[in-house]
Amino acid sequence: xxxxxxxxxxxxxxxxxxxxxxxxxxxxxxxxxxxxxxxxxxxxxxxxxxxxxxxxxxxxxxxxxxxxxxxxxxxxxxxxxxxxxxxxxxxxxxxxxxxxxxxxxxxxxxxxxxxxxxxxxxxxxxxxxxxxxxxxxxxxxxxxxxxxxxxxxxxxxxxxxxxxxxxxxxxxxxxxxxxxxxxxxxxxxxxxxxxxxxxxxxxxxxxxxxxxxxxxxxxxxxxxxxxxxxxxxxxxxxxxxxxxxxxxxxxxxxxxxxxxxxxxxxxxxxxxxxxxxxxxxxxxxxxxxxxxxxxxxxxxxxxxxxxxxxxxxxxxxxxxxxxxxxxxxxxxxxxxxxxxxxxxxxxxxxxxxxxxxxxxxxxxxxxxxxxxxxxx
Amino acid sequence: xxxxxxxxxxxxxxxxxxxxxxxxxxxxxxxxxxxxxxxxxxxxxxxxxxxxxxxxxxxxxxxxxxxxxxxxxxxxxxxxxxxxxxxxxxxxxxxxxxxxxxxxxxxxxxxxxxxxxxxxxxxxxxxxxxxxxxxxxxxxxxxxxxxxxxxxxxxxxxxxxxxxxxxxxxxxxxxxxxxxx
Numbered sequence: 001x002x003x004x005x006x007x008x009x010x011x012x013x014x015x016x017x018x019x020x021x022x023x024x025x026x027x028x029x030x031x032x033x034x035x036x037x038x039x040x041x042x043x044x045x046x047x048x049x050x051x052x053x054x055x056x057x058x059x060x061x062x063x064x065x066x067x068x069x070x071x072x073x074x075x076x077x078x079x080x081x082x083x084x085x086x087x088x089x090x091x092x093x094x095x096x097x098x099x100x101x102x103x104x105x106x107x108x109x110x111x112x113x114x115x116x117x118x119x120x121x122x123x124x125x126x127x128x129x130x131x132x133x134x135x136x137x138x139x140x141x142x143x144x145x146x147x148x149x150x151x152x153x154x155x156x157x158x159x160x161x162x163x164x165x166x167x168x169x170x171x172x173x174x175x176x177x178x179x180x181x182x183x184x185x186x187x188x189x190x191x192x193x194x195x196x197x198x199x200x201x202x203x204x205x206x207x208x209x210x211x212x213x214x215x216x217x218x219x220x221x222x223x224x225x226x227x228x229x230x231x232x233x234x235x236x237x238x239x240x241x242x243x244x245x246x247x248x249x250x251x252x253x254x255x256x257x258x259x260x261x262x263x264x265x266x267x268x269x270x271x272x273x274x275x276x277x278x279x280x281x282x283x284x285x286x287x288x289x290x291x292x293x294x295x296x297x298x299x300x301x302x303x304x305x306x307x308x309x310x311x312x313x314x315x316x317x318x319x320x321x322x323x324x325x326x327x328x329x330x331x332x333x334x335x336x337x338x339x340x341x342x343x344x345x346x347x348x349x350x351x352x353x354x355x356x357x358x359x360x361x362x363x364x365x366x367x368x369x370x371x372x373x374x375x376x
Numbered sequence: 377x378x379x380x381x382x383x384x385x386x387x388x389x390x391x392x393x394x395x396x397x398x399x400x401x402x403x404x405x406x407x408x409x410x411x412x413x414x415x416x417x418x419x420x421x422x423x424x425x426x427x428x429x430x431x432x433x434x435x436x437x438x439x440x441x442x443x444x445x446x447x448x449x450x451x452x453x454x455x456x457x458x459x460x461x462x463x464x465x466x467x468x469x470x471x472x473x474x475x476x477x478x479x480x481x482x483x484x485x486x487x488x489x490x491x492x493x494x495x496x497x498x499x500x501x502x503x504x505x506x507x508x509x510x511x512x513x514x515x516x517x518x519x520x521x522x523x524x525x526x527x528x529x530x531x532x533x534x535x536x537x538x539x540x541x542x543x544x545x546x547x548x549x550x551x552x553x554x555x556x557x
Contacts, residue, residue: 145381146382152385206539227544234547
């Protein structure tokens, strides 16, 4: 694994906007898509990441099974509200399919990749990984390979989803260009799988007393939402959604995995697993330097680095009300002063590819840059 | 070797990177609750007086001429509004332009700037009835047939009655961050 400096394509901005529809390549005047560098992996390094990803996904599915079987006690440790328990259990027991997830891994090319966290419900940075970096490879080094069949696997996953002729609604919050871009990309793959699709903002979803409806009052039977389950269940229409009146993607059982308390439960289930970092719901259980993360948080907000209980670094944010998990500190590798996190994707629970986000600090935030990769 | 590769063999996008007319949500600039579709003065005169109907029709026709999308090629127009739904008009420059078909107008009693609400309605793709207002396009109903004769087959979009909205999305406003992670 090495970081290479590369010459950006002179017209890359115009190209990715015009030909790919990639509009959020620059965020708050700072480059987000960054092709001044790339990461080169060996084939065996990619195999290591792929195998670890497959194993982590299987462990996560096993954890959902354990949580559903143990019921109340496990849900409470995960801070999942009681109102959601039945929906989680029924979605799991009937085998509702899931589309995708992104494991964030710390890996430097030696030793096992370590799971920092699992974005099981609303992962983003998908379009960049699936399309933009693939397109970059075609221009930069077409003979090389890339761990990235995300696009093909998404189309295949939609074909197997069991949606049939029902209209599939894609939703995200109003006025958020990155979320809208991610959702529009997913819709693109669904259309290519032959599905009938539509768009609606989550704020515009209506409830007519019996079912969810769109702005023309047509029923919404199947809803993809790039909006966290833990937010949905706490909002006024949450109780309707939990009745199962609409099929929701991701399914309700992803609530078990989308909060960081699940990292502690994973460690309890498989203590000492080489791809896991020791994690606990209690601060004093994890020795040495510890990273404290809110049970519910996004984009690296409210993360603190603790040394014997003392905060030595932290990020700001609005999260943490539900409590924290404490994870053994695994410093991210540094490449020329950059700290890469590997976002390793599963599509329909199969390893599908990766995207790398770099930050100039050791806590990856939403200010990080997406840097492409290749191998071989 | 290609068969063993871990990268996608090819990538095609069908929605992204292309621009089209996006239908706006009802709400701002949407038709008022009491607005109805009328295809002709006679149709309108069953409800309002003839003079009002004539003035509203003239107003809608003028707005249509000024504001309706105009295309230099018929195929471009039909790509937006559907096959058979575009008419040739004489451009002021002398050439031909293509525009969607004016089917009638939405008229309501709600006053806006001292006037009755009146907006042209033309035929969109898949039989939809499209009403422009404030730079946005609204789907106000549908037509049962094709061509200008279908104006009599207008069906309004389902009325907003018992539906409540805004039951999702509050958390996103409470947190100063994105939904994705």
